[in-house]
Amino acid sequence: MTKSQWECFLQNLGVWEGSFTNFSPQGTFLKDTPSRLSLEHLNHNQRVRLTLNRLGQDLIREFSSVGGGLLFFETGSFSEGVIQLGPFSEFGAEFALVHENRRLRLVQLFDKTGQLKELILIREHLAGTPVPERPTLQINDLLGEWQGQAVTIYPDWRSPDTYSTTLKLQLDGAGRLIQNTSFRDRTITSTATIKDSIILFDQEPEKQIQVLMLPDGASATSPLKVQLRQPLFLEVGWLIEPNLRQRMIRSYNEKGEWVSLTLVTEERV
Structure with missing residues (x-):
């Protein structure tokens, strides 16, 4: 990676207008x-001040470095979240995809029993620019x-990995979704039921994974319940144009440790 994490962070400078939309785990508005x-720079880009105004109240944070549970890609896209899943503790992460004058952010929150609790979809655009939102x-x-x-980046700062991916999605005769995912030398096939805005991968009842289809072409993928001693991932997707999509995946190992962050940019062929 040629840009430092700080330089990647600076890709987000500006005034972002939008809204925070809260959804239930079932996708209810x-x-x-x-x-x-x-996000404004101070001291010749040595510090950044973040001012968030909601309901007439300002939340202010200042940054002189980035790290911890936060990693950036060169586009400015990033994810911040819990670095270690623990028993009886809340769990969650934020994802942000940046494309031209727009950002799509998503927060996934789990309660202390590991159940998916709430989703917050944040749709933003740079102030003074047009906002063509996806359905x-x-x-x-x-x-x-x-x-x-x-592109996969790692919290331990080792070199990023870059590789090709293929994702095939089709419906079978019964209306179930069949998904084939190929990357590196692996191909994973899984099936799901579709009901309203929910795609549910339910082959293993104790490891059900839900994809929630949301406004602005967004999707949120997560286990319905996070479990100790099992690897897991959280994902956000954004259909930027009819045949252009980005996905960001935050992966945890069986010890509950955050191990990698992956950004996929894919086109329909």
Whole structure:
């Protein structure tokens, strides 16, 4: 990676206008709060001040470095979250995908019993720029074959990995979704049921994984329950254009340790 983590962070400078939309774990709309987030540099880019205004109140944070549970890609896209899953502790992560004048952020939160508790979808654009928002994601938006490039970065700062990916999504005669994912030398096939805005991968009842289709072409993938001593991943997807999609995946090992962050940019062929 040629840019430092700090330089990648600076890709997010500006004033971002949008809203925070809360959803239940089943995708039920709960509330929407307008927001304005300013990221401005101080001291010749040595510090960054973040000012978030919601409901007339300002939250202010200042940064002179980034790290901990936070990693950035060269596009400015990032994820921040828990670095170690523990018993009886809340768990969750935020994802942010940056494309031109827009950002799509998603927060996934789990309660102390490991159950998915809430999702917050944050749709933002740079102040003063047009905001063509995508419609709510539908299953037909995803069907077909997607070929992509993935970049995986690591919390221990080792060199990033870059590799090709293929994702094939089709419906069988019974209306179940069949998904084939290929990357490196692996191919994984899984099936899911589709009901309204929920895609549920339910072959293993104790390891059910849900994909929630959300406004602005967004999707949120997570286990319905996070379990100790089992590897897991959280993912956000964004259909930026009808045949262009990005996904970000935050992976944890069987010890509950955060081990990698992957950004996939894929096009439908």
